[in-house]
Amino acid sequence: MTARTLIALDVMGGDRAPDIVVNGAHIARERFPDVDFLMVGDEAKIRPLLDRLPGLAKVSQILHTDQAVRSDEKPSVALRSGRKSSMRLALDAVSKGDAAAAVSAGNTGALMAMAKLSLRMLPGIDRPAIASFFPTQRGESVMLDLGANVTCDADNLVQFALLGDVFARTVLGLVAPSIGILNVGEEEMKGREEVREAAIRLRRTHLAPRLHGFVEGDDIPKGTVDVIVADGFTGNIALKTAEGTSRLVGHFLKESIQSNLLAKIGYLFLRPALTQFRSRIDPRRYNGAVFLGLGGIAVKSHGGTDALGFANAIGVAVDMTINGFIEKLRAELEQVQSVLAQTGDDAVAE
């Protein structure tokens, strides 16, 4: 395959932009030699960075703008006044078909609002969801929504299951991902109404054979299922709790190792193994949350990440592009449209 892929980068987004964005692209280029970059942002700032990286400069073009969305800007304000911002122009490059995907480490709310406007929703999906994958005892799983929607109804949750399923198949390469809905118990009668209703509806779709049912919080790190469906409030809190707990345990471990001389000696022997251990829970490895349900690919990098983390976010965008995520999702949504419409009718008839 020699077709080249163009990825649009919001070079001005993120706490340490533009450096981490350009350096992240530099790292990503090693991994993906067939990728070109559209660097959207202030040329006066981007050019000197590219001058030091001639290999990257060769596969990069700059789309100049001196406007950028601030990290604390309200999404509504960013939408109105940011039409020429680096974030918006990167997304517009995707909607116009110039670029295959956009990656930004900027303001999440603004990126979501702009992505909805620029890329539009796919038919059959009412609201976009934020998805990401993360390490588990069995490998990697996908969870969504991670914060786009603080409240969700059963329809939203059913749609998130469809989105997560296609994402797991195209990006994690799973043939038949198992799906679970996050709840406070495994029994059918447990939990919130919308969660119970979503389970009932999903049992009537093509996902039924792979629907595990309800999963609990500890099933997330266990890897009980490949796709975890949640409303954005619960999903966001679960994800951040997991990240924080992982850091806490690492902190306790460090304190214990430093507690006595014997342990410090042992640490010297253990260092290579602990480096491997740390890399398994390195949040940079799982950087790159994806907005699903839109007509194009938009990846959100963590705002505080470094170049390696940003390179991984680019990696997610490239994987989705190469594996034809949007095309697969469109085809699938057309197929299920009739099924979903039916379940909708059933639900009304009940």
Place this chain on the structure above:
Amino acid sequence: MTARTLIALDVMGGDRAPDIVVNGAHIARERFPDVDFLMVGDEAKIRPLLDRLPGLAKVSQILHTDQAVRSDEKPSVALRSGRKSSMRLALDAVSKGDAAAAVSAGNTGALMAMAKLSLRMLPGIDRPAIASFFPTQRGESVMLDLGANVTCDADNLVQFALLGDVFARTVLGLVAPSIGILNVGEEEMKGREEVREAAIRLRRTHLAPRLHGFVEGDDIPKGTVDVIVADGFTGNIALKTAEGTSRLVGHFLKESIQSNLLAKIGYLFLRPALTQFRSRIDPRRYNGAVFLGLGGIAVKSHGGTDALGFANAIGVAVDMTINGFIEKLRAELEQVQSVLAQTGDDAVAE
């Protein structure tokens, strides 16, 4: 202080009852020499266990019943048919004033339903909450609700803040606990309506000076605040996600240590430090979820715990009793009653 405290134990509740209950009491007795036990359950099973522990037998009395609530019993069924169950009689001993607190490792839903009926709600509290404490980077924090209420309104959240505050003061011994409401962002405009409304109302109470505002999932293990307020759905999922993540990181650590010979040698030096590390995240140490908002003390032990875990649940019940949790809470609720009524009126007027 030589006054003796009587704790009622549901000896038949839990996966490994009655053994872990009696053995747990045996461990607790060492720590709390001034505590007596009311062992509620099947005398034919309890007596042989006590015969092997004469020290414990001396401070124990048996309240015989051959009925027990099954672990899979529906709360409504348990309520109707379990009036003579060990769980119910243990709670009734508290409501009658015979015992100071009840501890059970049985069916959570049944225990909650029975506790509400037997111990009644305190005036000013609409719904009980499940609370527990857990390790953080700064020490220990309290979170509630952990699953009693899958949906909550702003009133419930405000009441949970009051309950959690008194709990943190009496059990963790904090003079002025800081309070946070679990949300998806720290900004005032973020999150669900009931969460934002609860923050506004709490700013009008005596807790205002100690209200940190919103906290996110990673603030739980960080220990950003002493008391975390959440609805039972979110709180339950956050707690279980933290427990599961802690196990996952431990699992990764073990795999890394076993990955090569050098690391195994290092482990020998590190063993004492790692034992200390493990004890810091040992879930048995934080066993004992408390039902708050009731007119008496009811502690729920994890159903799958061992004797050491059950002893810790007894410890929570003893701490609450000795530190006069119910009396403090009653007094506080009377004081805030007028404040809460006012905020209620304000809210209507708005």
